[in-house]
Amino acid sequence: MRYLPIHIDLRGKRVLVFGGGPAAQAKLRTLVKTEAELIVVSGKPDAEIRRWAEHGRLTLTDHADFTSATLIYAATEDQDENLRLALLAREHGIPVNAADQPTGCDFITPAIVDRSPVAISIGTEGTSPGLARALKSDLESRLRSDLGQTAQTIKTLRDALKNEEPDIAKRQALWASVLGSGLGDFVSLDAEIVTRRYEERRPEGRQETSDRTATGHVHIVGAGPGDPDLLTIGALRVMHSADVVVYDRLVSDEVLSLCRREADFIYVGKVPGGASTRQDKINQIIVEKALAGHSVVRLKSGDPLVFGRAEEEFVSLDAAGVDFTIHPGITAATAAAASLRHSLTVRGENTAATLATGHDENGFAELDWTALARLNARATIYMGLRAARFIQGRLMLHGANPDTPVSIVENASRPDEIILESTIGALPDDLKAGGIKGPAVLMIGYARRSAAKSLKAAS
Ligand code: SAH
Numbered sequence: 001m002r003y004l005p006i007h008i009d010l011r012g013k014r015v016l017v018f019g020g021g022p023a024a025q026a027k028l029r030t031l032v033k034t035e036a037e038l039i040v041v042s043g044k045p046d047a048e049i050r051r052w053a054e055h056g057r058l059t060l061t062d063h064a065d066f067t068s069a070t071l072i073y074a075a076t077e078d079q080d081e082n083l084r085l086a087l088l089a090r091e092h093g094i095p096v097n098a099a100d101q102p103t104g105c106d107f108i109t110p111a112i113v114d115r116s117p118v119a120i121s122i123g124t125e126g127t128s129p130g131l132a133r134a135l136k137s138d139l140e141s142r143l144r145s146d147l148g149q150t151a152q153t154i155k156t157l158r159d160a161l162k163n164e165e166p167d168i169a170k171r172q173a174l175w176a177s178v179l180g181s182g183l184g185d186f187v188s189l190d191a192e193i194v195t196r197r198y199e200e201r202r203p204e205g206r207q208e209t210s211d212r213t214a215t216g217h218v219h220i221v222g223a224g225p226g227d228p229d230l231l232t233i234g235a236l237r238v239m240h241s242a243d244v245v246v247y248d249r250l251v252s253d254e255v256l257s258l259c260r261r262e263a264d265f266i267y268v269g270k271v272p273g274g275a276s277t278r279q280d281k282i283n284q285i286i287v288e289k290a291l292a293g294h295s296v297v298r299l300k301s302g303d304p305l306v307f308g309r310a311e312e313e314f315v316s317l318d319a320a321g322v323d324f325t326i327h328p329g330i331t332a333a334t335a336a337a338a339s340l341r342h343s344l345t346v347r348g349e350n351t352a353a354t355l356a357t358g359h360d361e362n363g364f365a366e367l368d369w370t371a372l373a374r375l376n377a378r379a380t381i382y383m384g385l386r387a388a389r390f391i392q393g394r395l396m397l398h399g400a401n402p403d404t405p406v407s408i409v410e411n412a413s414r415p416d417e418i419i420l421e422s423t424i425g426a427l428p429d430d431l432k433a434g435g436i437k438g439p440a441v442l443m444i445g446y447a448r449r450s451a452a453k454s455l456k457a458a459s
Contacts, residue, residue: 002125008070015069018075019074024099026075027073030112069092074096111135154179161174216322227254239260240260241295245299248269263297304327306382333353355379421447
């Protein structure tokens with residue numbers, strides 16, 4: 001190891017940065033997060049640097065005083081000038097980093113994953129910036145954004161525990177039990193969970209909870225419409241660390257394969273008009289698994305809060321005293337609108353975009369047909385295939401223009417996505433001719449944006 005990674009305390013220390021262009025900005029973007037006294041030497045600083053100066057985060061000057069600096073960055077846009085500045089800095093005995101000039105560097109700047117006060121620095125000694133970027137991006141997506149806050153909470157609790165428990169081995173055992181052993185355990189924790197677990201285990205903790213197995217946690221996760229690119233970073237993180245994954249029929253295999261492989265996978269699909277897992281059975285499974293101390297990921301297609309019966313699961317979890325977190329997802333309506341390349345709402349055209357179901361517990365759903373039949377009304381109907389003829393009849397009865405466009409988007413965001421363009425008047429016949437089986441949404445009032453707009457085919 002030629003370079004020693006160290007974290008330098010820059011609070012109140014002077015750091016000189018030469019340059020006012022992109023190279024200086026790149027260095028400053030990290031430096032402004034520190035508590036250093038930053039002096040930027042530049043006759044012509046770019047707008048971003050001037051903005052930092054206006055906010056008091058750095059001082060701009062056009063002449064340098066080397067003597068009191070702790071570190072120097074030679075980051076002008078002129079390579080020869082940077083080398084010259086590096087030599088000057090060395091004459092003053094000050095460590096220097098010359099941008100893009102390895103011979104002018106006493107220290108190099110690593111890639112950083114910043115969850116202050118937790119900071120991870122990644123260096124490859126210049127061999128592979130690409131590898132450093134890949135490692136950084138992987139860690140960025142795995143670590144919770146509030147990890148720093150969790151670390152602060154742990155520090156407060158550790159200080160408190162030192163007063164309560166003199167035996168260091170017992171303290172270590174307690175922390176191992178609160179935090180788990182690997183990154184997989186850690187990514188599912190936040191400050192609140194850590195505090196609760198700590199309270200349950202601490203020596204002076206409440207007696208009735210001290211012997212109890214810790215309750216697990218349920219993550220209600222939006223799996224999106226199918227394309228794994230549409231998952232949130234938070235969803236992916238909890239999927240990576242799940243003990244149990246309870247998933248629906250419409251969750252795609254690609255998304256499912258991103259869950260922790262060692263997890264226990266439980267399928268609880270409901271087939272429209274076919275074999276189904278009853279909702280109360282699903283509620284019971286997630287409650288039981290959480291009470292057994294597991295981290296449960298309840299994976300629901302699209303957004304769990306849109307026609308996902310999530311509320312019934314929340315009620316059961318509340319009743320059992322199980323804590324849960326909701327991770328919203330991309331719902332079929334927005335994915336389908338993106339495929340049509342249209343906005344769900346268009347200024348000056350529609351003041352509402354309805355999300356409706358074609359089917360409810362009583363059969364075909366009764367909607368506000370008068371509103372939906374109006375000119376310029378826009379609605380996305382979920383679970384509407386079997387109700388298509390009924391929907392058409394109701395809309396016509398309420399005076400809808402039969403030529404109103406209806407786009408049917410089947411398997412939105414998936415490789416086998418199909419867009420069928422139809423109208424209210426032709427809807428049931430077009431659905432039949434197009435062989436649409438679902439999952440699909442009926443998008444009333446939305447026509448596809450494309451050169452082939454007039455082509456009416458499922459192709
Ligand atoms: N929570 C889900 C909806 C579940 S209800 C969401 O937010 O998307 C199931 C209905 O969603 C299906 O009948 C279909 O109308 C719609 N749907 C789900 N995935 C879809 C997809 N990939 N493409 C089109 N429609 C989809």
